[in-house]
Amino acid sequence: MIEILAVLGLPLVGAALLAAIGEQEAAPKVNVAVSLLTFLAAAALTVRVIVDGPLLVLDRQFFVDPFNVFLVALTAFVGFTTAIFSRPYMRIEQEHGRLTAGRLRLYHSMYQLFNFTMLLALLTNNMGILWVAMEAATLATVLLVSLYRTPASLEAAWKYFILCGVGIAQALFGTILLYFAAEKLLGAGGGALLWTELNGVKGQLEPTVLSIAFVFLLVGYGTKVGLVPLHNWLPDAHAEGPTPVSAVLSGLLLNVALYAVVRCKVLVEGSLHTSFARQLMMGFGLLSVVVAALLLSRQKDVKRLFAYSSIEHMGIITFAFGMGGAVANFAGLLHMTVHSLTKSAIFFTVGHAAQKAGTQVMDDIRGLVTTSPMIGWGLILGTLAILGMPPFGVFASEFLILITAMGEQPWATPFLLGALGLAFAAVFSRIQPMVFGATTAKRLPVRPAMVPVFVHLVLVLMLGLWIPPFLADWYRQAAKLIG
Amino acid sequence: MAHVPFYAQLINLLAAILLLLAFAMLTQRRVLSLVNLFAAQGLALAVSTAIVAYGTHQAHLYGSAVLTLLLKVGLLPWLLHRLIRQLDVKWDVEGLINIPTTMLIGIVLVVFSFNLAYPISQLASTVTRATLGIAIASVMLSFLMMITRRKAIPQVIGFLAMENGLFFAATSATYGMPMVVELGIALDVLVGMLILGVFFFQIREQFDSLDLKHLEKLREGE
Numbered sequence: 182m183i184e185i186l187a188v189l190g191l192p193l194v195g196a197a198l199l200a201a202i203g204e205q206e207a208a209p210k211v212n213v214a215v216s217l218l219t220f221l222a223a224a225a226l227t228v229r230v231i232v233d234g235p236l237l238v239l240d241r242q243f244f245v246d247p248f249n250v251f252l253v254a255l256t257a258f259v260g261f262t263t264a265i266f267s268r269p270y271m272r273i274e275q276e277h278g279r280l281t282a283g284r285l286r287l288y289h290s291m292y293q294l295f296n297f298t299m300l301l302a303l304l305t306n307n308m309g310i311l312w313v314a315m316e317a318a319t320l321a322t323v324l325l326v327s328l329y330r331t332p333a334s335l336e337a338a339w340k341y342f343i344l345c346g347v348g349i350a351q352a353l354f355g356t357i358l359l360y361f362a363a364e365k366l367l368g369a370g371g372g373a374l375l376w377t378e379l380n381g382v383k384g385q386l387e388p389t390v391l392s393i394a395f396v397f398l399l400v401g402y403g404t405k406v407g408l409v410p411l412h413n414w415l416p417d418a419h420a421e422g423p424t425p426v427s428a429v430l431s432g433l434l435l436n437v438a439l440y441a442v443v444r445c446k447v448l449v450e451g452s453l454h455t456s457f458a459r460q461l462m463m464g465f466g467l468l469s470v471v472v473a474a475l476l477l478s479r480q481k482d483v484k485r486l487f488a489y490s491s492i493e494h495m496g497i498i499t500f501a502f503g504m505g506g507a508v509a510n511f512a513g514l515l516h517m518t519v520h521s522l523t524k525s526a527i528f529f530t531v532g533h534a535a536q537k538a539g540t541q542v543m544d545d546i547r548g549l550v551t552t553s554p555m556i557g558w559g560l561i562l563g564t565l566a567i568l569g570m571p572p573f574g575v576f577a578s579e580f581l582i583l584i585t586a587m588g589e590q591p592w593a594t595p596f597l598l599g600a601l602g603l604a605f606a607a608v609f610s611r612i613q614p615m616v617f618g619a620t621t622a623k624r625l626p627v628r629p630a631m632v633p634v635f636v637h638l639v640l641v642l643m644l645g646l647w648i649p650p651f652l653a654d655w656y657r658q659a660a661k662l663i664g
Numbered sequence: 665m666a667h668v669p670f671y672a673q674l675i676n677l678l679a680a681i682l683l684l685l686a687f688a689m690l691t692q693r694r695v696l697s698l699v700n701l702f703a704a705q706g707l708a709l710a711v712s713t714a715i716v717a718y719g720t721h722q723a724h725l726y727g728s729a730v731l732t733l734l735l736k737v738g739l740l741p742w743l744l745h746r747l748i749r750q751l752d753v754k755w756d757v758e759g760l761i762n763i764p765t766t767m768l769i770g771i772v773l774v775v776f777s778f779n780l781a782y783p784i785s786q787l788a789s790t791v792t793r794a795t796l797g798i799a800i801a802s803v804m805l806s807f808l809m810m811i812t813r814r815k816a817i818p819q820v821i822g823f824l825a826m827e828n829g830l831f832f833a834a835t836s837a838t839y840g841m842p843m844v845v846e847l848g849i850a851l852d853v854l855v856g857m858l859i860l861g862v863f864f865f866q867i868r869e870q871f872d873s874l875d876l877k878h879l880e881k882l883r884e885g886e
Contacts, residue, residue, distance in 0.1 A: 339876075343823070350823075354800075361784070
């Protein structure tokens with residue numbers, strides 16, 4: 182319990198602290214330190230769960246089970262590495278004159294607040310608070326997307342705010358319907374929105390209401406996952422915001438939104454006993470994979486390219502959870518982990534690459550490997566990893582998803598394979614000349630932090646070759662939990 | 665027909681007023697009047713919540729009625745008025761809306777909402793279940809308003825009105841959400857409004873206007 186309070190309290194205190202001192206020289210260090218402490222608290226929580234099993238604490242308001250514990254650890258970890266990355270990155274942005282000290286204060290404070298909302302969404306047992314935390318996550322990031330105050334970034338932030346706001350309003354209606362169905366069984370009051378309570382009575386929940394509720398919940402949280410056709414905000418927000426924000430949006434926010442969808446799916450499935458929820462998720466997932474793969478080849482901006490790649494991967498994961506079953510769920514959870522690590526590593530390298538070239542347009546970034554081998558190799562390795570090349574972890578999870586699809590949903594396999602092939606051609610042909618070839622890049626005024634990139638990539642490589650037993654155990658338990 | 669208690673009739677009346685206000689907002693071109701309509705909708709919502717609380721002896725609903733009154737009749741309209749004054753868009757008129765067509769689409773949406781609400785309200789045991797259709801309809805109408813508007817402030821008012829409709833849906837289907845959730849939602853709405861306030865100034869500074877046609881440069885696949 183003390184661990185949960187620390188995991189949630191540290192980023193909140195950090196946000197308040199950085200709101201006060203964010204303009205000072207030491208602020209980036211404080212940001213890193215708070216993120217490190219949060220990560221250590223999350224690690225302690227993880228150890229506690231390994232030793233004692235699932236936790237349900239503070240008047241049943243918070244709970245930790247195998248499904249969310251690894252996401253908590255992952256969120257805190259990527260939050261920490263992104264804070265390390267953003268220290269030199271934001272300094273360079275400041276020296277290039279794109280940011281003032283006041284905006285850095287806003288950035289640091291909102292960054293911690295965003296971490297807090299993500300962790301709250303993961304740890305809460307209350308479906309209503311989950312909604313509140315997801316909406317708060319949008320609010321915390323909207324001013325970060327418009328941090329540069331350029332016309333394009335303002336447009337992206339406005340789109341992000343309105344589309345996600347409307348989307349999340351649908352999810353609120355879904356939550357109201359869920360409460361409506363639950364209240365009959367569990368009585369009015371706070372207990373009727375607790376996931377653990379709902380999970381206990383899911384067999385008796387009214388199926389008609391839950392099926393309507395699920396449509397609203399999927400559309401609502403699906404907007405934040407970036408599922409096609411609700412994805413419009415995603416590429417803009419990723420491309421126009423500062424790169425650390427793109428990294429946490431792709432690496433964390435999408436995961437947490439998908440987590441919300443899956444929690445809802447478990448309840449609906451238990452009530453309906455039909456494949457309604459599965460089919461909806463498979464449909465949205467497959468559509469996202471195919472549309473994103475088609476749009477990948479039309480991108481000119483490197484951050485937009487990887488934003489579409491995020492939509493594609495979220496589609497794959499949604500499809501996997503839609504199929505359900507032990508193997509597909511296992512693969513979905515693994516894919517969530519490796520995608521998050523790989524994509525944030527890619528954004529770290531892309532951010533510095535764009536700073537060196539002074540542009541995000543791919544045709545104008547050339548020969549990274551000659552001027553800065555670390556950035557170049559980081560980018561090419563990250564790209565190969567995200568495209569599903571063995572021996573990286575993405576290959577393992579995609580392989581598992583594909584073979585399950587061949588067995589259970591053979592009709593979907595050609596679409597998946599075609600989309601993956603198309604994505605490979607589109608992304609690799611763009612990234613390869615950026616990394617090799619004659620150079621145009623200039624020197625950076627501050628040495629970039631490349632450690633997070635390679636730590637992430639090594640972890641992804643490790644997950645492709647060997648999954649630690651406790652992690653595999655969680656994945657298996659969580660896979661069983663979510664059906 | 666079964667006997668309907670007096671307070672339930674009052675709630676139905678207020679629900680009808682809520683729907684009328686939603687239509688009025690849909691067709692109102694002047695920004696200033698739009699804010700007043702929004703405040704009126706908030707008032708109808710607060711009064712109906714208080715009546716439900718009185719009729720069904722749900723003490724916590726008094727809390728949400730007061731919350732609604734403070735937030736949606738007091739604070740948000742005040743903030744919006746202040747914003748409009750500071751941004752000097754008091755006499756802004758929305759040009760491009762086609763009122764008859766919008767009204768017709770609105771009516772179709774209302775019919776759709778009543779159909780959607782029917783199976784749910786069949787299962788509800790609240791005295792207010794008949795108003796669920798209206799609640800969904802006002803959510804849909806606010807949604808339509810957001811789609812048809814080209815200026816930033818009306819779009820935001822549509823967004824807030826949508827939240828009103830959702831709140832009404834929660835009251836009519838279940839006598840309101842648990843208090844902790846309602847407080848959280850209220851906090852989100854308030855913070856969202858403050859952020860938007862900041863945001864409006866950023867947009868204005870950049871484009872010299874709050875017309876959203878400036879915000880249509882980013883396109884898919886470019």
